[in-house]
Amino acid sequence: MPELDPVIHAQARLRVTVALAALATDDRITFPRLQQLLEMTAGNLSTHLRKLEDAGYVTVTKAHQGRTPVTWVALTGAGRRAFEDYAAALRGMLG
DSSP states (O other), X not given: OOOOOHHHHSHHHHHHHHXXXXXXXXXXXXXXXXXXXXXXXXXXXHHHHHHHHHTTSEEEEEEXXXXXXXXXXXXXXXXXXXXXXXXXXXXXXXX
């Protein structure tokens, strides 16, 4: 049986990864929009993003639009591959 990636397998991180994988390659989403889509608290989302970022699966970029700070979140190439491998392993397990 294939092993599922423990970084992605946690329910909240799986939801984050699925949402980011739905974006086009090299696309990104703002932190508040991702938080709204996933209906997660800012603290909870930040914690899970940090785990994904430490694994190299997401990038979190802080910038400014005019005078307003904005935080962008994107799936990395490694994150997209890890998610595709995770989905393939899951499909394999389900037969």
